[in-house]
Amino acid sequence: MGIAERREREKEKRKNDIIDAAERVFFEKGHENATMDDVANEAELSKGTLYLYFKNKEDLYLAIHLRGNKILHSLFQKAVKNKKTGIEKTRSVGKAYVEFFKKYPNYFNAMLYYESHDIDFADQDSVAAECLIEGKATLELLIESIVIGIKDGSIRSNIDPVKTAISLWGQTTGILQIASLKEKIILSQYFSISAQDVIDYNFDLIYHALKS
Amino acid sequence: MGIAERREREKEKRKNDIIDAAERVFFEKGHENATMDDVANEAELSKGTLYLYFKNKEDLYLAIHLRGNKILHSLFQKAVKNKKTGIEKTRSVGKAYVEFFKKYPNYFNAMLYYESHDIDFADQDSVAAECLIEGKATLELLIESIVIGIKDGSIRSNIDPVKTAISLWGQTTGILQIASLKEKIILSQYFSISAQDVIDYNFDLIYHALKS
């Protein structure tokens, strides 16, 4: 009964090839300016075929985001491993997020799209649902770091790990969003500071809020 | 020479009427699902006329955002006035932002659009350029509160007011973005916490980071 499995493999491969093509197109033109015809051409498939593998344009873009989120997840895992104390782990996770932002700006944009749009999670089989699971697993690493920090005394004990993790996630995403979209006009032109300055500065603030 | 002035007034009035109509449409359907034809119908004008007053759909939506930002600005002014110490002013400004988020969810959505999209500020006469100025004036109030707090000793002196203000702005926007878009699915369903919990919690974190 190897046929069904082979077909499954081929289907998965084709799906991946489409995402590969979609990345080339979306990363070059951006989500708004990229068209499904572009992707079809790049993938050397007809447009209709794309819709056999992905529900719609958003679903396809979320598939790209999912790849990015998996990268981020592994960066978080590395970050947690390399440090001893909880607060160091926590800070390291934050640094990993910034590293992700700088090293994979295109994936970061896909993440921003995910974070700033009202995604439809209703369909359990959609890519969106997968993103949700992957996103939770990623956040869980941050929560765990904070828990460890409370236990080892490096983080003050009167905080709530889950709320703190969500706060940190939202905060940092917000800062990186500004850094990404408003650097030229607001930061540089109005206040003569670099995105990196604000990012670094934000870390100090957070550190100050958490340490015991 | 009253004619030119009257015409100018009438032009301004018409512009406002269009924004009024646009609010009704955009607020009901959201930015993506609202069409320029909808707005034209609601305004009882032809579509072509809309384009005499606004460059494009985004410009019209930004005009709505500008109204929202002016409301926020006045809330900030009130917030600053009512408090004595710098840290109280700063906290009060934060509370005002949350009040804005709750009381004017539609304007808040317009603000989120502005914050999460790559707006074209090139044209000096566009609504986008006005938004920039208004946004800066609003942020300035936050900066000023922090400066006062450093002077009166309620905020620790080794922070940078501008960077802090930008950080707080980005952080809070990030949190409110999550609260707004991901409440149902992530916060409630996954972690059983309310958006309000996270917002309040975030305030405590920030307070902790700033106080001397």
Added chain:
DNA sequence: CACAAAATATGACCAACGGTCATTAATTTT
């Protein structure tokens, strides 16, 4: 008032794009 000039407004029209579906092609099963 009559007529020209300027300013406004109109809506038919266009191009672009996301998405669909009847048809065709390829593969597997019988």
Added chain:
DNA sequence: AAAATTAATGACCGTTGGTCATATTTTGTG
């Protein structure tokens, strides 16, 4: 080899943002 199932195609459709030649209204002039 024929039937049945699965996969792929691309012409086509509806919607929408935006335009522009034309029409209407208002203002200026003799």
